Amino acid sequence: MSEIEVDKNVERAAKLETATLSDALDRLCLVGQCYKIKPRDPSFRMAGRAFTILYGPAGSPAGTVGDFIDDVPSGSVIVLDNGGREDATVWGDILTEIAHRRGIAGTVIDGINRDVHLCLSLGYPVFSKDNWMRTGKDRVQVEGTNVPVTIGNVRVAPGDLLRGDADGVISIPKEHEERVLAAAEEIEAAEKSIREAVATGMRLDDARAQFKYHQLQTRRTGDQV
Missing domain, CATH: 3.50.30.40 (Ribonuclease E inhibitor RraA/RraA-like)
Incomplete structure (x- = not known):
């Protein structure tokens, strides 16, 4: 991994909350x-x-x-x-x-x-x-x-x-960081969409269903590390 890529991933991580990263780790079955x-x-x-x-x-x-x-x-x-x-x-x-x-x-x-x-x-x-x-x-x-x-x-x-x-x-872990960061960014985007939908009047349960909130931490096909 190049120094530019290392700096980029540190910057990506800095924009994410630990709670979101925790959910991403759970999805990938990492501790x-x-x-x-x-x-x-x-x-x-x-x-x-x-x-x-x-x-x-x-x-x-x-x-x-x-x-x-x-x-x-x-x-x-x-x-x-x-x-x-x-x-x-x-x-x-x-x-x-x-x-x-x-x-x-x-x-x-x-x-x-x-x-x-x-x-x-x-x-x-x-x-x-x-x-x-x-x-x-x-x-x-x-x-x-x-x-x-x-x-x-x-x-x-x-x-x-x-x-x-x-x-x-x-x-x-350094060897898994790209997949963890990508998963966390996907989770963050989904949660942002839920908040925006609720702010426009949608029911929370409907917004969560639409953006698959309850499956955000679920391991998916291809998520094996």
Whole structure:
């Protein structure tokens, strides 16, 4: 896939809601809904390619929580797999400040972050299970960079397409993104038609029947991936 095509699909994803992308994933029998990963502020929105970090329990001597930030390409989404831990953070204000300055699209954490005030004041999108102040230093360490990770029970590989909004985070496998985006765009168009029909006086049940609302997420012939 060329860089132009990659940018195009990030732009396409940015125009779609996570709920619509979720329906498209269901149609294609793909799992990409990152369970319980939420924005620290409902106004946060992001889209970009995954730059992944895998964490594990700290050894003896302990490794670091990571100095990876300078290697992350602008426009990427930083994806941190801390195994869902809620007792040790892997993201705070220094990383938020640098990521915001460098034009990184956002951060997604299977775990928690701290220093929420700064991501709120800067408008830097952070999506995580929760927030708490306890450091991950000497508790966790980086085990791998740009390796497959797990976020909210979803496998995320480097370069996969991430989309986040008020409803949470969707991860789209790179090898299936064209079909997922096309399905989501079709679903969005149908729902727009339903709204327009209702606005002109049509009954909702009739509009839904006309535009096949109840079949939008149903797997169709040729939808196999």
